[in-house]
Amino acid sequence: xxxxxxxxxxxxxxxxxxxxxxxxxxxxxxxxxxxxxxxxxxxxxxxxxxxxxxxxxxxxxxxxxxxxxxxxxxxxxxxxxxxxxxxxxxxxxxxxxxxxxxxxxxxxxxxxxxxxxxxxxxxxxxxxxxxxxxxxxxxxxxxxxxxxxxxxxxxxxxxxxxxxxxxxxxxxxxxxxxxxxxxxxxxxxxxxxxxxxxxxxxxxxxxxxxxxxxxxxxxxxxxxxxxxxxxxxxxxxxxxxxxxxxxxxxxxxxxxxxxxxxxxxxxxxxxxxxxxxxxxxxxxx
Numbered sequence: 001x002x003x004x005x006x007x008x009x010x011x012x013x014x015x016x017x018x019x020x021x022x023x024x025x026x027x028x029x030x031x032x033x034x035x036x037x038x039x040x041x042x043x044x045x046x047x048x049x050x051x052x053x054x055x056x057x058x059x060x061x062x063x064x065x066x067x068x069x070x071x072x073x074x075x076x077x078x079x080x081x082x083x084x085x086x087x088x089x090x091x092x093x094x095x096x097x098x099x100x101x102x103x104x105x106x107x108x109x110x111x112x113x114x115x116x117x118x119x120x121x122x123x124x125x126x127x128x129x130x131x132x133x134x135x136x137x138x139x140x141x142x143x144x145x146x147x148x149x150x151x152x153x154x155x156x157x158x159x160x161x162x163x164x165x166x167x168x169x170x171x172x173x174x175x176x177x178x179x180x181x182x183x184x185x186x187x188x189x190x191x192x193x194x195x196x197x198x199x200x201x202x203x204x205x206x207x208x209x210x211x212x213x214x215x216x217x218x219x220x221x222x223x224x225x226x227x228x229x230x231x232x233x234x235x236x237x238x239x240x241x242x243x244x245x246x247x248x249x250x251x252x253x254x255x256x257x258x259x260x261x262x263x264x265x266x267x268x269x270x271x272x273x274x275x276x277x278x279x280x281x282x283x284x285x
């Protein structure tokens with residue numbers, strides 16, 4: 001509840017919500033420790049436990065057994081397949097992934113990923129609900145990591161590689177990302193490719209792809225940091241050393257920047273997709 005109150009205060013301070021509206025929103029939240037009663041009383045349930053497959057499978061079996069027939073069961077998983085999560089559930093047709101990005105109140109996009117047995121009606125109802133609460137649903141076919149986590153992990157893999165091999169410091173990498181990253185909220189990656197030129201992208205890939213990292217397991221650097229307890233902000237040390245004051249400074253700066261984006265005029269819509277040369281189905285191997 002404290003985090004919800006802090007988030008609402010951000011909106012009040014930015015002039016997005018009035019104090020009265022924030023109070024009304026807070027009153028809609030009803031914390032409970034009665035799992036069964038909460039499931040039976042809900043119309044749409046989002047599970048957000050840690051990304052451990054067995055834990056999620058057990059939780060979905062329990063929710064599936066308790067929830068009324070009309071209830072949609074969604075998972076917040078950032079990387080697991082909903083089809084794997086609902087193994088053992090009797091009603092997989094009402095199960096779906098709805099993946100938000102952190103911090104969810106300030107990030108508009110939600111990845112909507114139906115499973116192999118998810119009913120089209122569940123997809124439609126999920127997207128309608130998300131739009132109703134001001135979110136932007138993006139439907140993705142089922143693949144581990146969805147869209148955003150796959151793109152993020154591709155960047156992270158190369159960043160870890162550059163640090164582990166001594167090509168660049170963490171400070172250098174984050175300084176570059178803070179600069180280059182300013183393009184992406186406006187351009188995206190494929191729209192940016194159209195602007196820079198598909199031929200330029202082809203030439204760049206010919207020159208650079210052979211030299212990129214293709215590692216398919218965690219880096220030794222990351223394994224060592226984890227073993228030594230250097231887990232990041234929650235441990236006081238990761239790639240950087242953290243004090244509570246420094247953490248708060250970064251969190252507040254992140255909030256201000258994301259709220260600033262919320263207050264900007266909407267971006268121009270993406271142009272019509274030139275789909276004739278883009279495969280919409282997975283190619284046969």
